[in-house]
Amino acid sequence: MLHIDIHSFSYKKGGIPKDETGNGGGFTFDCRGILNPGRVEEYKIQTGNDIGVQEYLETKTEMPKFLELIKSLVSINIDNYLERGFENLQINFGCTGGQHRSVYSAIRIAHFIEEKYGNQVEISLHHDEQHHLNISNE
Template sequence: MLHIDIHSFSYKKGGIPKDSSGNGGGFTFDCRGILNPGRIEEYKAQTGNDTGVQEYLETKTEMPKFLELVKSIISINIDNYLERGFEDLQINFGCTGGQHRSVYSAIKIAEFIKEKYPSGIEISLHHDEQHHLNMSNG
């Protein structure tokens, strides 16, 4: 069973999450190159889990293209790790505050993995700055 640990985090607050598996590997994707919905008044208090923020990211930014590239690159490793019987992989998404872009990315990549790999994989989803989302999505 491959366990995939997915994190959203803030570069400003906590920095890149440590790999607790001891492997010291995985991916860290910087979402700060995507327009930040947090700079728009109506989205400031929301997170990447909210519909308005998601629609903004999907229609007004490069986020869809960014995530398609992420899906391609992580799939190479997931396929390889499953073949070789590896047990741990960490995937991190960071943005300035760990609230909008990274949360959205972590959620969407977790959904992608669950759909593409319906068996043989266990996913843990952690929002390092948005703890209230962990129960509903973790």
């Protein structure tokens, strides 16, 4: 079974999450090139899990294109890792505060992987700055 750890994190606060499996690999995607909804007053206290922030990212930024490219990249590795019997993959999404863009990206990619691969994988979703949003399907 392939276990996929997905993290959202803050470059300013905690930095890139350490790979606890010992693999020392995986993906880290920098979301700071996407327009930040945290600079819009009504979204400042919200997260990437909130509808308003999600709609902003989907309609006013390049986030949909960004995530489509990421889906293609991670699918290549997941397909290969499943075929070769690998057990761990880590996928990280970072932004300035670990609140909006990275949270949204991590959630969307977790849903994509779950829909595409189903019970072939176990997904753990970690929001390093937004602990109240953490879930796992283990």
